[in-house]
Amino acid sequence: MIKIKLPTDSLPFLREMDSRLVSYNIEMTEVTGGTFWKLYTPGQIEGREEVPQLADLSQMGSLLEMFPPADLQDQRALDLAKALGPAYIRVSGSWATTTYYDLDGRTNGKVPEGFHSILTRDQWDRLLDFVKYADGKLLISPANCDGVRNPDGTWNPGQLKLLLDYSRDYGVPVSAVEFMNEPNTTILGGTPSNYTAEDFSRDQDLCFRFLKENYPEVLTVGPCSSGEKFSPYVGYHNLSVIPSEDLLEGCKEQADVYSYHMYNCFSERGAFLGIHWPGDKALSEEYLGIPWEAACYYKKLRDQYCPGAQMWVTESGDAGCGGNTWASTFLDVIRSADELGRFCTVTDGVIFHNTFMASDYGYLDFETHLPRPNYWLVLLWNQLMGAKVYDSGQEIREGFHCYVHSRKDGKKGYAYMIVNNSSLEAALVELPCKSTVYALTADYLRSPKLLLNGKPLELTGTAQLPPLEGKMQEAGTLSLAPASVTFLVLEES
Numbered sequence: 001m002i003k004i005k006l007p008t009d010s011l012p013f014l015r016e017m018d019s020r021l022v023s024y025n026i027e028m029t030e031v032t033g034g035t036f037w038k039l040y041t042p043g044q045i046e047g048r049e050e051v052p053q054l055a056d057l058s059q060m061g062s063l064l065e066m067f068p069p070a071d072l073q074d075q076r077a078l079d080l081a082k083a084l085g086p087a088y089i090r091v092s093g094s095w096a097t098t099t100y101y102d103l104d105g106r107t108n109g110k111v112p113e114g115f116h117s118i119l120t121r122d123q124w125d126r127l128l129d130f131v132k133y134a135d136g137k138l139l140i141s142p143a144n145c146d147g148v149r150n151p152d153g154t155w156n157p158g159q160l161k162l163l164l165d166y167s168r169d170y171g172v173p174v175s176a177v178e179f180m181n182e183p184n185t186t187i188l189g190g191t192p193s194n195y196t197a198e199d200f201s202r203d204q205d206l207c208f209r210f211l212k213e214n215y216p217e218v219l220t221v222g223p224c225s226s227g228e229k230f231s232p233y234v235g236y237h238n239l240s241v242i243p244s245e246d247l248l249e250g251c252k253e254q255a256d257v258y259s260y261h262m263y264n265c266f267s268e269r270g271a272f273l274g275i276h277w278p279g280d281k282a283l284s285e286e287y288l289g290i291p292w293e294a295a296c297y298y299k300k301l302r303d304q305y306c307p308g309a310q311m312w313v314t315e316s317g318d319a320g321c322g323g324n325t326w327a328s329t330f331l332d333v334i335r336s337a338d339e340l341g342r343f344c345t346v347t348d349g350v351i352f353h354n355t356f357m358a359s360d361y362g363y364l365d366f367e368t369h370l371p372r373p374n375y376w377l378v379l380l381w382n383q384l385m386g387a388k389v390y391d392s393g394q395e396i397r398e399g400f401h402c403y404v405h406s407r408k409d410g411k412k413g414y415a416y417m418i419v420n421n422s423s424l425e426a427a428l429v430e431l432p433c434k435s436t437v438y439a440l441t442a443d444y445l446r447s448p449k450l451l452l453n454g455k456p457l458e459l460t461g462t463a464q465l466p467p468l469e470g471k472m473q474e475a476g477t478l479s480l481a482p483a484s485v486t487f488l489v490l491e492e493s
Contacts, residue, residue, distance in 0.1 A: 002399045005430035006490070011390035011404055011414065015348050018310065019387060020137065022340070022378045023088035024353040024363065025315060028096035028141075030070040031127050032119050035095075037322025037359040038065045038269075039366070044325045046446055047279060051268035051325065057239070063269050063321060069123060070357060070366065072130040076463040077357060077369045081134035083465055084375075085382050089131050090314055090352050092141035092181050098190035099143055101163050114147025116190060124163075128172040137175035138167065139221065139314070139352075144180040144203065145190050153192075155203035157210045164215055176219035177211055178259055178314060179204040182226040184242035197242050201250030208253035219256045223247045224314055226261035227274070230297040233290055234265060236274045244298075248305045257349075258302035261315040264290045264335065270321025277319075279326050279446070283334055283421045283483065285398055291316075291339040295346040302347070311349040323361030330373045330442035330450055332361075337377055337440075337485045338419050341403030342396075344389045353378070373442070373450040376457045377485065380438060380468055384408050384415050384487050392416075399427045412492040420480045427480040431488070436470035437478065438487040445483060 029036050043049035054060065071077065081087075098116035100107070103124065111118055131138050142148075142160040150156050160177070167174050179200075186195045200223075208220045225244040229235025244260070264287060265277045277287050295311070302311050316339065318324050318332050326332055336353075343351060353374070357364035363375040371379075386406030394402040401419035408415065420427045423445070441451045450457045453471050460466055470489065480486050 001425050001428060002397070003428040003430070004394065004400060004402070006416070006432055007393055011393065014345060014389040014391055017344055017348055017387045017389060018350050020086050020088050021344070021350055022084065022353070022382055023090070023350050024356045025090045025092065026070070026127065026130075026356050027093040027358055028091055028099055028119070029067070029093060030355070030358050031072075031091060031123050032095070032099060032117055033067060033069040034117055035064040036067050038063055040325050040360055045328060045360075047325065054269070054272045056272060067358070067366070071369075072126045074369055077364060078130065078133050079463050080364060080369070080371060080375070080465075081130065081136075081356065084134070084379060086135045087137075088139050088176070088350055088352065089134065089136040090139040090178075091127060092139070092178060092314070094181055094190060096141045097143060097181055098145040098147075100147060101159050103162060103166050112147055114145055114149070115143065116145070124166070125170070128167060128170050132172050138172060139176040139178060140174055141178045141181050141224075142207070146192050149192065155206050157207065160207070160210070161214070164218070174218055176221050176257065177207070178221040178224050179207045180224065182224055182261060184223070184225045184244065184247060185227055185236075185239060186242070197246040198250055200247055205251055205253045208255065212253070220253070221257040221259045221312060221314065222255045224259045224261065226263070226315070227320075231290065231293045233286055234275055239273060244301055248301070251305070255306050256309060257312050258298065258306040258309050259312045259314045260294070260298045262291050262294050262313045262339070263315070263317050263320040265319050267319035267321045267324045270319070273321070279324070279331065282326065282331050283423055285396075285421070288335060288338045288401075288421060292342040292346065295343055299347050311347045313343070313349070313351045315354040316351050317354045317361040322359040325360070326446050327361040328365075328372045329446040329448055331445045333373045333377050333440060333450065333485060334419060334421055334483065336374050337417060338401055338421070340381060341401065341417055341419065344403065344405070345391075370459065372448065376450045376452070377440065379465075380440070380452075380487060381417070382408070383468055384438065384489055385417065386410070386415060390414065398422050399425055407489060413490045416488040416490065418480060418486045418488065420482060420484045420486070423483050425482055429478045429480060429488075431473060431475050431478055432490070433475050434491045435473050436489040437473045438468065438470040439481065440485040441481050441483070
């Protein structure tokens with residue numbers, strides 16, 4: 001059993017995080033309606049039923065199903081988004097690469113040649129209303145398909161200009177533009193056939209120059225890479241992936257923000273694409289360490305190609321292809337908490353959870369809009385963990401991952417988040433002073449319910465959030481349960 005005494009001396013200051021550190025995605029297919037990842041059955045979520053395995057990419061369509069547009073006007077969803085506090089909201093995904101912006105109704109519902117889907121004015125209005133209500137800042141990825149090519153094959157900014165101008169005039173301006181979604185896996189993204197790294201570099205330069213000349217207030221973000229094999233534990237097997245260095249080497253316009261995507265692995269249904277981790281490894285040091293490895297890997301590229309820029313993880317989740325079977329359960333809370341904590345020790349920036357309310361990794365259930373365990377985690381993080389990050393002085397080891405920030409309320413003292421990733425043993429912490437304890441546990445690892453200090457977290461009435469109340473603990477020994485995330489708000493000693 002691990003026994004730790006929390007330090008009482010002043011801790012070394014590391015950095016100050018963006019106030020919108022905890023952000024999220026609303027996929028373009030959620031806005032327009034369209035195909036997205038099939039939902040798992042209750043038996044698959046509980047681990048009682050096998051998930052069918054695919055043989056190759058030709059069968060990938062069987063993993064998807066048609067969904068109507070997400071109900072962005074639902075008051076419960078709106079209030080839960082607002083409760084998270086200020087955030088960036090990214091509208092992108094592969095669907096966005098081939099979407100036509102029909103803001104004047106001229107298509108009469110017929111998809112123009114070179115595109116695969118249509119965004120209507122009403123749909124975009126609802127999205128902008130959502131962003132405004134939630135105190136969001138908007139990040140978008142413009143279309144980059146056959147329908148937006150000039151005669152010489154280069155990218156044309158006309159569609160992007162239309163969306164930027166409309167959003168600004170509506171009162172919800174676009175704050176940031178990421179040229180396209182996952183350009184290093186173009187076979188999945190809808191770009192013109194045989195789209196190369198050189199094509200991407202040329203077109204991203206065109207986009208960024210257009211923005212800097214006409215919309216200088218808009219942040220440029222890229223390259224939005226995904227699926228790279230930066231460690232033995234991740235990466236595609238059956239798809240060729242363009243290295244980020246190849247995308248960036250030819251770029252002349254430096255991005256304001258360096259971006260990448262972070263999925264710990266592929267889900268059970270996407271295991272044919274690359275490495276999959278089973279649920280019994282979800283608490284292991286190797287699995288939990290993957291986002292940290294990624295942050296360190298991309299930080300080096302950021303420093304080389306975008307020195308001085310923030311680093312944004314513009315999609316983050318437990319697994320590509322819609323999440324693992326346990327993405328909607330307590331088991332994924334351990335990973336989510338640890339990723340947030342470790343990212344802040346590496347760099348400043350923002351993490352966009354994928355998604356807000358689509359597929360199994362959504363913060364909310366798509367149909368009911370009820371919060372899943374990860375929603376409660378980030379709600380509590382935003383309530384307790386301040387922007388200033390400190391060095392805990394504690395090594396990462398099984399049973400004790402310790403992260404320290406300032407208090408969110410601005411008072412003196414520290415806010416700790418301690419992840420006990422041991423499924424068997426408690427950890428003992430010697431508190432140096434009076435503290436408020438917020439312990440997150442569950443009755444079992446794949447539980448859809450999260451417990452705060454032993455009490456279920458759930459809405460009251462139809463949409464009211466309960467108070468997230470801690471319990472006072474005097475100085476002395478505190479036991480942290482196996483498989484738990486515990487926030488400790490320490491009073492000044």
